[in-house]
Amino acid sequence: MKKDKKLIILDIVLLVFSLYFALLLRLDFKIPTAYMEFFKLTVIPVIIITLFFNKIFNLYNSIWKYASIEELMSIIYSISLSNVVILIYSYFINYKLLETKYIRFPYGVHIIFWILSVVLLGGTRFIARIVQEGNFDKHSDKKKKRLLIIGAGDAAALLIKEIKRNINLNYEIVGLIDDDKSKVGKLISGAKVVGTREDIAHICDELRVEEIILAIPSADVDIKRKIINICKNTNAKLKTMPGIYEIIDSEFSINNIRDVNIEDLLGREEVRLNNENINKYIKDKVILVTGGGGSIGSELCRQIAKFNPKELLILDIYENNAYDLQMELNYNYPNLNKKVIIASIRDDKRLKDIFDMYRPEVVFHAAAHKHVPLMENNPSEAIKNNIIGTYNVVKCSHLYGVKKFVQISTDKAVNPTNIMGATKRFCEIMIQAFDSISSTEYVAVRFGNVLGSNGSVIPLFKKQIAHGGPVTVTHPEINRYFMTIPEAAQLVIQAGAMAHGGEIFVLDMGEPVKIVDLAKDLIRLSGYQLDVDIKIEYTGLRPGEKLYEELLMDEVALTSTEHDKIYVEKPADNSIDFVEKSILEFKEVLGKDKEDMFKLVEKKVPTYHRKD
Structure with a gap:
């Protein structure tokens, strides 16, 4: 005043x-x-x-x-x-x-x-x-960080303005990069355009750039990936502005600038969904998602919420994850009719009560134990949860007239070398057997590793880098297929729309990526020098771990579908009698020695071959 x-x-x-x-x-x-x-x-x-x-x-x-x-x-x-x-x-x-x-x-x-x-x-x-x-x-006592901005358009001008007026920032803008050669040498809000993307490496070296901000929010994934690949070979820490729609939807602030993630480096173009087909089986239907609080399950819930189900049932044994998802959905979808159900898929009676009360029409089964080394040491838990738990959900779906059942599977089910992959392969056998005798359409969707999911390698690497390293990799040649969480969830929902029953859908995971290359990229993107600031250590393959993941079954040819990222393995003949008898044997073996469990799984899953 x-x-x-x-x-x-x-x-x-x-x-x-x-x-x-x-x-x-x-x-x-x-x-x-x-x-x-x-x-x-x-x-x-x-x-x-x-x-x-x-x-x-x-x-x-x-x-x-x-x-x-x-x-x-x-x-x-x-x-x-x-x-x-x-x-x-x-x-x-x-x-x-x-x-x-x-x-x-x-x-x-x-x-x-x-x-x-x-x-x-x-x-x-x-x-x-x-x-x-x-x-x-x-009066600033801090040494200013030397900043290079990639992009010389509206987003860069907005960023420069924010940097100049925010006294808490400590940037010295040394220049801008733009592929429009007519802009080179020109000034934007006092900052000079010093070159094109081909000049990034030598400019970073010449001008001692400490940080790079990618300020091209409208660029497509391929362009961003190419620029990031150039930047990761500098010694500068790399950050990026949010996408153009994020800037439009919310007032831009310097706080929106974030570190570049491996997801940005490996990401693909946004998945194109056939919303009309999805609407037919999601809209105004009662949808049950088991493991709804997990990485894939929670993203399935987010995607399903967009299609206005009659009721969304989120089932999980872990209350904290389920509660967090409930609060998120309350905020983003206040009119969504949903129920959070705390229950275990191992509890057959509890499941029957849930199916009887809510009568779900579509079930997405994402509840499972997935960590390979942990399941190698605890095979009884893999059998209880992944096989018997899945059987309970599959059987309830049959008894209570579920229209469509979608099983989340994994590339580790292909010629499995570990107990986790073998149990997931038996689940595929199970849903095909039930499909042959039930009015419910049973299908499985198979994909590889999901970036950023709970227990995935990327969060582990980030923690190790934050602690100064070393970053641990099991083997220099180990590789994996990767997909982002939203992409995986969207393709699962799309595959469900295509299902007629008995199919195993295989998602296009792109090219496999070496884990050591991920580690190197993440170190560089974090602004550190490999083998100078942070080292990589090789720890050896873990029990049941493969060097190379297989995505497809060797003996079965896949057929393309109307969606360019989804392939289908045609239904195989699997007997319901074989499944029912096997479930009884699995229940009996739980009280026995570990070796007996491994032998029984080998007997029931012919493609399973334990690693020595």
């Missing part, structure tokens, strides 16, 4: 000065008595009118250390309207208050007064910003 009063007083002084000095300039510094009298009559109305319009345009409400072009335009609008009103008002003063009828300010006085008012009132306000920035630069 005190600052506002001081500013008003300053404006009054500047307005009086501007009007008097405009009169002096126009009349060659010799003001006749009549004009001086007119000045005395006019100066108070000029002050009142101008202050009124200043208030209208919020010139006393702005924080001037953040002043920009919008505030300057507000000053121009206010002074311009004030001058128009003053000019009109001067006619009334002339005829009613002066004995000499035709004395008024020459029009040149109004023009000079307008110029002086804009310069002086605007100048005092922008000086506050200049002084503030100057003081910050002068």
